[in-house]
Amino acid sequence: MKHKWLRGCAFALALCAAAARADTYPAKPVTMVVPYPAGGATDVVARAVAEKLGTAWRGSVIVENRAGAGTTIGASAVARAAGDGYTLYMTTSAHTISGHIYSKLNYDPVKDFAPITLVTKVPLVLVVNPSVPAGNLREFLAYLEKQGDTVNFASPGNGTAQHLSGELFKIATHTAITHVPYRGDAPAFTDLAGGQVQMMLATITSALPLIHSGKLRALAVASGTRVKALPDVPTFGEAGMPGFEAATWFGLLAPASTPPALTQRIYQDVSRIVDTPEMRERIESLGGEVVNSTPQAFAAFMTDEQAKWGKAVKVSGMAVNP
Template sequence: MTFALKKLFLNIGIFSAAMPAMMLGASSAIAQTDYPARPITMVVGYAAGGATDILARLIAKSISEELKQTVIVENRAGANSNIGAEYVSRAKNDGYTLYVGTIANTINKALYKDLRYDFMKDFEPVGMMATISNVLVVNPKRPFKTVDEYIDYARKNPGDLTCASSGIGSSIHMSCELFKIQTGTNILHVPYRGSGPAVADLLGGQVDSMFDNLPSSLAHIKAGTLRPIATTTANRVDALPDTPTFAEKGVKDFLVQSWFGINAPAGTPASIIQTLNQALNDALKKPEVIKAYQTNGFTAPPPPNSPESFRQYAQSEVDKWALVVEKANIKAN
């Protein structure tokens, strides 16, 4: 065999060996370019009916329209959203399984000592969806109508007044615990697997009160089946202009703002993250979304609402709630 012929066969061998890797790279690039080529699943860590679920379904519908692909909302409730978060953290990082992160995930990082995921390391932030106020709502059959009356009743009946939440460590629970610290009251916390079941028992009289996320209680407030006492944000919310803030009523330094965002498993390609971020921000500009936010008490995030700005915000929340968990001496396990 001549030297030229040997060289030809050698080159053919090298090319053949390299082909699988080349084809894999090309396939990956095509997959990212064609994204999304099939339905996307957006996992919510709470039961249906709560604020997280309400918002996720609204945004999923709009993102679906933007991407021309179905976006399915899947509820995986339990352990204050940790079950859903862990599930998505282990999912394939191809952009087809997403997670609706909330304030609870940044609280959980300090609250749970045996988490099997790290919210800041195991997820890629896509963007913020909304923020909302919490509102103290009570069963209208109970005798208190104002902040002062609620505090007075709690002090005169220590341990008798109950405060429901969507789960241990949720912003609803933390609002109750911070309120107890600020006012020196003894209120019994009753955790549920989501806001929906908690509100149902509040309506039925099984529990007395709840520092609920505004959207899941708003319809009941308007119907008169729940009585609003005060909101947890610095200013009154547009959806409840006649309901005062706790600050107005003398409970100072008691501010809680719940938030919601979209996250993907760590390692999801930047091009996919950018596609999702653009779809999210375009969805937030839709007239029907703007109207729904006004109706349900959601506030859209300020621009540019980038993945990086969301990452920075989430880290600041991790730091903030670590201090609160320590001060309140709250333990989940």
């Protein structure tokens, strides 16, 4: 009986300690790891959230870009970090894809992370270099029938939703386009605008400035409905390719050892920020759909994403060596 009493006391003390940490958090700067270079869509969303969090917490939230290997470098660093709330991870759908295409990972994309909140979902948009002789999707598909084996499509890295969606686009169109991976959105867009590659299924968030400036031409949005940020760009269905939909998402995770009380505290603070009219307008202006889910809902969503992308990888026949 004495041992059971001691174990019960130890458990109660642990719960109290976790609650105390949540109450006093944060007592020092917080690092938010982004698995892409600065300037890309994930970085834009992360910095917007980090800026407001820093103000709310009266401290610093530092965005650290750790790019490479289809987000697995950044994910690996976060998985090994202490679960004290001072290392957070703003990632994308690539996190639920990596386990299906990389044969060797030194972390588990599900078990080694604690979901905090799904901030937003963002449809992908098909963009091409303006020199491509196609003003709409039908003309582009006709162009691919003749020149597909000379067309390259960019992505911000192996294992990203943009990469996998490009592979599925290749299968759906029965073309021979070639994938060219980059280390993030920014270098991919540089080569796309420069004509070194011809097309990309890009997040609307990161592509908008180049679309508005005329450096890229938007042909279709991979969504069931048009988006506010690109009201004049048709969906794939409207443009003649029904059923093709693709999106990425931006969500906040922490190391799995982070106490539930602390993840709940962080979620509540992020949720209040995302739910402000200013942040909602900002996300929607970038082509995103505000989700702002609870940790539990985000965990369920990630389970569904794991299954969905696993099937997509199998259909595509894609494999990537680590």
